[in-house]
Amino acid sequence: MILMFIMAIILGIGGFLAVTYLAQRPDTPAEAAPGSEGTFTVVEGVEVQVVLDANKTVDVIGPVDGQRTVEVAPTQPPEQPVVVVQAEEQPTAVQLTPIPQPTATFVPPTPVPEKVILIDYIVPANASLYEVASRIDTSIALMALYGLSAEDLVPGTTIRLPIGNAAYCPGRRPYAVGEGDTAYSIGRRFGISAEQLQQINNLNADFRVDVADILCVP
Structure with missing residues (x-):
């Protein structure tokens, strides 16, 4: 009888402890304790x-x-590979030496010889303008252009006679155009046509020739 009473007391205490334990047990998962990160x-x-x-x-x-x-515990982040970027070497600029440009050499044009030159002429005895103008390289009109007249033809004196310049007609002869001359008459005198005379002396389309001018003839 006493034994059963003791066992009942023990069972009651055990049930009380079990109820107390279940009542105090937390229903939610554990949270982090404060201050312990x-x-x-x-x-x-x-x-x-x-x-x-x-x-x-x-x-x-x-x-x-x-x-x-x-x-x-947090894990260490994986080590990132170190990428070494090698700077590309820039090519060295090449200093170019400028090449001097050749300078144009000025060549003066060849001067055209004068059509008329003056020569020393000794006046012979009994000379006349017609006799002096018998030369093909001068004419009475050319002498008059340079101020010569019959009064200047004193025998034995030296005058400055204008004549056609031979250097003006290389390979040909200078002819002084006189009064009444035409391209046709001059051509017949020297055995060429008016067209040939025109071509040699660059005459215009009218074959014009001027008195006291110098033409080149064969």
């Missing part, structure tokens, strides 16, 4: 949901007094 304390028997994080690891340290301490 990265460490979580979990009570034994309590379901814990662990969310995987590639940057963290989970280490079980417990048990201590029915508790297990789960330490979550």
Whole structure:
């Protein structure tokens, strides 16, 4: 009788303790203890949901007094490969030496010889303008153009006689055009046509010749 009474007391105390324990057990997963960054304390028997994080690891340290301490430590980020960028060597600029340009050499045009030159002429005895003008390289009109007249023809004196310049007609002879001359008459005198005389002396289309002018003839 006494034994049954003692067992009833023991069962009552055990039931009371069980109810008290169940009442005090937390219903939610453990949270991080304040002030312990990265460490979580979990009570034994309590379901814990662990969310995987590639940057963290989970280490079980417990048990201590029915508790297990789960330490979550961040993992070291993977080392990034060091990329060495080698600067490309820039080519050295080549200093070009300017090439001097050849300078044009001025060549003066060849001067055209004068049509008429003056020569020293000794007046012979009984000379006349017609006699002096018998030369093909002068004429009475040419002598008059240079101021010579019959009064200047004093025998034995030297005068400056204008004549056609031979250098003006290389390979040909100078002819002084007189009064009444035409391209046709001059051509017949020297055995050429008026067209040939025109071509040699660059006459115009009218075959014009001027008195006292110098033409080149064969």
